[in-house]
Amino acid sequence: MTNSFNEFAKAKMLLxxxxxxxxxxxxxxxxxxxxxxxxxxxxxxxxxKHKLVDFAHTHLPLKVGSDVxxxxxxxHVLIQEDxxxxxxxxxxxxxxxxxxxxxxxxxxxxxGEISGIDPELIRQTARLLASVKPVMVCYTLxxxxxxxxxxxxxxxxxxxxxxxxxxxPCGGVNPLRGQNNVQGACDMGALPxxxxxxxxxxxxxxxxxxxNAWGVDRLPEKNGxxxxxxxxxxxDKMVRGFxxxxxxxxxxxxxxxxxxxxxxxxxxxxxxxxxENETTRFAHVVLPAAAWSENDGTFTNSERRVxxxxxASPAPGEARPNWWIFREIARRMGHTWESDxxxxxxxxxxxxxxxxxxxxxxxxxxxxxxxxxxxTESHPGxxxxxxxGRFTKGKGSFMPVEWTPAAEVPDDDYPFVLSTxxxxxxxxxxxxxxxxxxxxDMLGEETADISAADAQKLNIDQNEMIRVKSRxxxxxxxxxxxxxxxxxxxxxxxxxxxGNANWLTNPVYDPDTLTAEYKACAVSxxxxx
Amino acid sequence: MDQNRITxxxxxxxxxxxxxxxxxxxxxxxxxxxxxxxxxxxATGACRVCIVELEESWGRKIVSSCSAPAxxxxxxxxxxxxxxxYRKFYIxxxxxxxxxxxxxxxxxxxxxxxFQISAMENDQKEELCPVWGDCxxxxxxxxxxxxGRVSGRHREAVTLPIEGDNxxxxxxxxxxxxxxxxxxxxxxxxxxxxxxxxxxxxxxxIIAGTGTTLMNSACVFCGECVQVCPVGALVxxxxxxxxxxxxxxxxxxxxxxxxVGCQQLLHVKNDxxxxxxxxxxxxxxxxxxxxxxxxxxxxxxxxxRLKTPLIREKDGxxxxxxxxxxxxxxxxxxxxxxxxxxxxxxxxxxxRSINEDSYQMQKLFRAVFKTNNIDHCARx
Numbered sequence: 001m002t003n004s005f006n007e008f009a010k011a012k013m014l015l016x017x018x019x020x021x022x023x024x025x026x027x028x029x030x031x032x033x034x035x036x037x038x039x040x041x042x043x044x045x046x047x048x049k050h051k052l053v054d055f056a057h058t059h060l061p062l063k064v065g066s067d068v069x070x071x072x073x074x075x076h077v078l079i080q081e082d083x084x085x086x087x088x089x090x091x092x093x094x095x096x097x098x099x100x101x102x103x104x105x106x107x108x109x110x111x112g113e114i115s116g117i118d119p120e121l122i123r124q125t126a127r128l129l130a131s132v133k134p135v136m137v138c139y140t141l142x143x144x145x146x147x148x149x150x151x152x153x154x155x156x157x158x159x160x161x162x163x164x165x166x167x168x169p170c171g172g173v174n175p176l177r178g179q180n181n182v183q184g185a186c187d188m189g190a191l192p193x194x195x196x197x198x199x200x201x202x203x204x205x206x207x208x209x210x211x212n213a214w215g216v217d218r219l220p221e222k223n224g225x226x227x228x229x230x231x232x233x234x235x236d237k238m239v240r241g242f243x244x245x246x247x248x249x250x251x252x253x254x255x256x257x258x259x260x261x262x263x264x265x266x267x268x269x270x271x272x273x274x275x276e277n278e279t280t281r282f283a284h285v286v287l288p289a290a291a292w293s294e295n296d297g298t299f300t301n302s303e304r305r306v307x308x309x310x311x312a313s314p315a316p317g318e319a320r321p322n323w324w325i326f327r328e329i330a331r332r333m334g335h336t337w338e339s340d341x342x343x344x345x346x347x348x349x350x351x352x353x354x355x356x357x358x359x360x361x362x363x364x365x366x367x368x369x370x371x372x373x374x375x376t377e378s379h380p381g382x383x384x385x386x387x388x389g390r391f392t393k394g395k396g397s398f399m400p401v402e403w404t405p406a407a408e409v410p411d412d413d414y415p416f417v418l419s420t421x422x423x424x425x426x427x428x429x430x431x432x433x434x435x436x437x438x439x440x441d442m443l444g445e446e447t448a449d450i451s452a453a454d455a456q457k458l459n460i461d462q463n464e465m466i467r468v469k470s471r472x473x474x475x476x477x478x479x480x481x482x483x484x485x486x487x488x489x490x491x492x493x494x495x496x497x498x499g500n501a502n503w504l505t506n507p508v509y510d511p512d513t514l515t516a517e518y519k520a521c522a523v524s525x526x527x528x529x
Numbered sequence: 530m531d532q533n534r535i536t537x538x539x540x541x542x543x544x545x546x547x548x549x550x551x552x553x554x555x556x557x558x559x560x561x562x563x564x565x566x567x568x569x570x571x572a573t574g575a576c577r578v579c580i581v582e583l584e585e586s587w588g589r590k591i592v593s594s595c596s597a598p599a600x601x602x603x604x605x606x607x608x609x610x611x612x613x614x615y616r617k618f619y620i621x622x623x624x625x626x627x628x629x630x631x632x633x634x635x636x637x638x639x640x641x642x643x644f645q646i647s648a649m650e651n652d653q654k655e656e657l658c659p660v661w662g663d664c665x666x667x668x669x670x671x672x673x674x675x676x677g678r679v680s681g682r683h684r685e686a687v688t689l690p691i692e693g694d695n696x697x698x699x700x701x702x703x704x705x706x707x708x709x710x711x712x713x714x715x716x717x718x719x720x721x722x723x724x725x726x727x728x729x730x731x732x733x734x735i736i737a738g739t740g741t742t743l744m745n746s747a748c749v750f751c752g753e754c755v756q757v758c759p760v761g762a763l764v765x766x767x768x769x770x771x772x773x774x775x776x777x778x779x780x781x782x783x784x785x786x787x788x789v790g791c792q793q794l795l796h797v798k799n800d801x802x803x804x805x806x807x808x809x810x811x812x813x814x815x816x817x818x819x820x821x822x823x824x825x826x827x828x829x830x831x832x833x834r835l836k837t838p839l840i841r842e843k844d845g846x847x848x849x850x851x852x853x854x855x856x857x858x859x860x861x862x863x864x865x866x867x868x869x870x871x872x873x874x875x876x877x878x879x880x881r882s883i884n885e886d887s888y889q890m891q892k893l894f895r896a897v898f899k900t901n902n903i904d905h906c907a908r909x
Contacts, residue, residue: 230904275833285840299783326893424749434828
C-alpha cells in the first residue's frame with residue numbers, strides 16, 4: 001500500500017475494486033464503513049454484490065476479467081471531459097500522450113460493452129471520481145489473480161496518477177495483502193530475483209554485498225524459478241529436490257489434479273509445517289515447526305509496518321522454530337551461522353542488509369511497529385509513499401494497457417464463469433482455522449454460490465448438492481443461492497478439500513508475474529438427481 | 530492560550546476545541562468514572578456515572594462529562610459531595626437493575642470487607658458472574674462503597690435466558706446495564722449493524738436483529754461487543770473458566786491471519802492463551818479484531834500438531850530424530866547439487882510465518898545451495 005490503514009476512515013472518497021473486504025480483511029473494512037458513516041462516498045467495483053456494496057454510493061457490477069476495459073473507459077471520460085489533474089500529470093508524470101492514445105479507443109460504449117456496465121454509469125462514475133480530491137483506491141486479489149493481473153494493477157496506477165491522487169493522505173494505490181506476512185516474505189527476498197530489501201540478484205554490487213555479509217563467494221546471478229515453474233520442473237526432473245515451507249500447495253494451486261501429479265513426481269520433497277495436510281502426503285521428510293505465538297519474530301503488514309510477534313506458548317513435542325531448522329541444515333552443509341534468535345537475525349542481519357529497513361530495530365517496535373522505508377534509527381517510518389508526487393524513480397510513468405479477456409471464457413459446454421475467493425470464517429486451506437474450536441461450526445463445508453435466476457433455470461434448490469465441472473475436473477458441492485452473485489457467475493472458495501474450487505480452476509498465468517487466473521475460468525452446473 | 534483552558538478539581542488544563550470534559554480529564558490522567566462512553570462513538574450519556582459539577586456564575590450545575598464540550602473558563606468538579614452522592618445513586622440503580630450476584634444484596638448494613646465472601650451468594654444465578662473481578666460496575670461499586678438493593682427500585686427478578694447457541698459469545702441480558710457500548714461498537718465501530726436497543730421502558734433490552742439470537746442476526750462474531758462490555762452480559766465462551774483476570778499475563782502480538790496486521794493482546798495463563806483482545810489505540814487496528822483474530826487462536830493447541838520429524842517409509846511415515854531427519858535432508862540436497870547442480874533444488878517459503886524465517890530460508894538457498902530458486906505465494 002502506498003498509504004496507511006489509519007487514512008481509510010478519514011477518506012473523502014474510496015474506490016474499492018476486486019476486494020471483498022468485509023470477509024477477507026474485516027478490520028480494514030470497518031474503517032471504510034466508518035468513512036461512509038462520516039459522509040465519504042464509496043464506489044465498489046466488483047462482479048458480486050458483496051457486503052460492502054450495502055455501504056456504497058455506486059456499485060459497478062463489472063463482468064469478471066473486464067477491469068482494464070472499465071478503468072480505461074473511466075480514464076477516457078476523464079481525459080475527454082478534461083476532468084483529470086493536468087498539473088499533477090505535467091509536473092509529476094510522463095507518458096501521458098501514450099495513455100491518452102490508448103484510452104481513446106475505450107469510449108464508455110465500448111468499455112460498457114466489455115464490462116457490462118451502462119456507459120452512462122461509467123461517465124457518471126468518472127465525473128464522481130473527479131469531483132473529490134483525493135480518492136483512495138483499494139484493491140485485492142480480484143485485480144491480481146488474472147492473466148491480465150499486472151495490467152490491471154497498472155491501470156489502477158494510471159487512474160490514480162491521472163487524478164493526481166498519489167503522494168497525498170487518503171489517496172494512493174492500496175493493495176490489501178492477502179496473508180499476514182506476504183509483504184514481509186517479499187521484503188525478505190523470498191523471491192527468485194531479489195535479495196532482502198529488493199536488491200536484484202543480477203546486480204554485481206548487490207551480490208558482492210551479500211557475499212561479504214554471508215561470508216560466501218559466487219552467489220548465483222541468474223534469476224531463479226517461480227512457483228509454477230518449480231512445480232513443472234518436478235515433472236521434467238529439472239527440479240529434483242523441493243522444499244516446501246508452510247504452504248499447502250496441494251489445495252491452494254490451480255488444478256489440483258495437475259498439482260498433485262507434480263508433487264507426486266518430486267524425487268525428494270521436504271515439507272516443513274505445523275500440521276499434516278494434503279501436501280505432506282507427498283513428502284519424503286516432514287519437519288515439525290513452531291507456530292505463531294511459539295516463537296518471537298516480526299510480521300510486516302500491507303501498509304509496510306513491521307510489528308512484533310511474541311512467544312506465548314512452548315512449541316509441542318520436538319517442533320522447533322523455522323529459522324532454527326534452516327540454520328541446522330546450513331550447519332550440516334558446512335555453514336556456521338551466528339544469529340541464534342529472531343532478534344539476532346533482524347537486528348544484526350536483515351536491518352543491516354536491507355536499506356529500507358535499516359532504522360527498524362527490535363527495541364524500536366516494542367509497541368506500535370514502524371513502516372518502511374525507515375532508513376535510519378532516528379527515522380519515524382513512512383506512512384505515505386511518493387509524498388508530493390515524488391516518485392521513487394523520479395516521474396511516475398503512465399503504463400497504458402489494452403484489455404485482454406480471461407484465458408478461458410464461457411462457451412456452450414461450460415457456460416458459466418467461475419470466480420473464487422475467501423470467506424470470513426476460514427483462512428485458506430483451514431490448516432489454522434480448521435483446527436480452532438467454533439470456526440467449523442460457523443462454516444462447515446464449501447458451497448457454490450449461484451444466482452436465483454440460474455438456480456431457477458436449472459431447477460436447483462437452496463442447499464441442493466450439485467455438480468460443478470470444468471475442463472480440469474469436477475466437484476459435488478452444495479448450492480448456495482444468493483443475491484450476491486449475478487446471473488452467469490458461480491463463486492466458490494478453496495477452504496475445504498471436498499468441493500475445493502481448485503479442482504476446477506485454470507492453471508494459466510499472468511505472463512510476467514506468473515500469478516494464476518483463480519478469478520476466471522469456465523464451468524458447467526449440473527443438477528445431480 | 531488563555532482561550533482554551535478549563536479548571537478541573539482546582540487545576541488548570543489546556544484543551545483543544547471540540548474535546549469533551551471527559552476527554553480533557555483523561556488526557557490529564559484525571560479519572561472520571563464512566564460506563565457507557567466508548568471512544569470514537571457518539572456520546573449517549575446513558576449511564577450518568579460520568580457526571581461532573583460545573584461552577585457557573587449563577588450557581589452550580591451537573592452535566593455528563595462524556596457529552597459536554599469543554600469551554601474556556603469552565604470550572605469542573607469531578608468528585609464533589611453532590612456528584613459522589615448522585616453517582617452512588619446511579620451505581621446503585623444499575624446494581625439493582627439485573628442479576629449482579631457480586632453485590633452484597635439485601636445485607637446493605639454489612640461492610641465491603643465481607644464483599645468477597647458474599648460474592649459467592651447466589652442471586653438468581655447458579656454460577657458466579659464470569660467477569661467477577663474484571664467488571665467495571667463492580668469496580669465502581671467497590672470504589673464508591675455502593676451496596677445493592679438500596680435504591681428501592683429493585684426490579685423483578687430478571688429471568689432472561691442465557692443465549693449460547695453460537696460458539697463464541699455468551700449473552701446474558703440479565704446482567705446487562707443497558708449502557709449501550711455494545712450497540713455503539715457494533716454500529717459505529719465495526720459497523721456490522723447486528724444489535725440495537727429493543728423494546729421500551731422496563732422491558733428495554735439489547736436485541737440482535739429484530740429480537741433473535743446472534744446466530745440468526747447479521748452478527749459476524751467480531752466480538753467487539755464483548756471487548757467493550759463493562760459487565761458480565763457479554764463474555765467469550767472459549768475463555769470461560771480458563772483464567773481469572775489477575776492470573777493472566779497479557780502479551781502483545783500480531784494476528785496470524787490477513788494482511789492488516791492487527792495488534793492483539795494474548796491473555797496467557799500457564800503458557801496457554803485463554804483469550805484474545807485487541808490492543809486499544811494500537812496501530813493499525815485501534816483495538817478492533819475480526820472473528821478469526823479474536824477466536825482463531827487455539828489451533829496451536831490441537832492434538833493433531835506435528836510433534837516430531839517424520840521420514841517416509843513405504844506408504845507411510847515413521848518418526849525420526851532431528852539428527853536423522855536433518856542429516857537426511859542435508860545429505861540428499863548435497864547429493865542432488867553434486868549430481869545436477871544447485872538449480873535442481875527449489876523452495877517455497879511461507880507468507881504466514883515471521884520475516885526472520887523467510888530471510889533464513891532464502892539465505893539457505895542462496896548462500897548454501899547457491900540457487901535463486903526461492904519463491905513464496907505472493908504471486909498466487
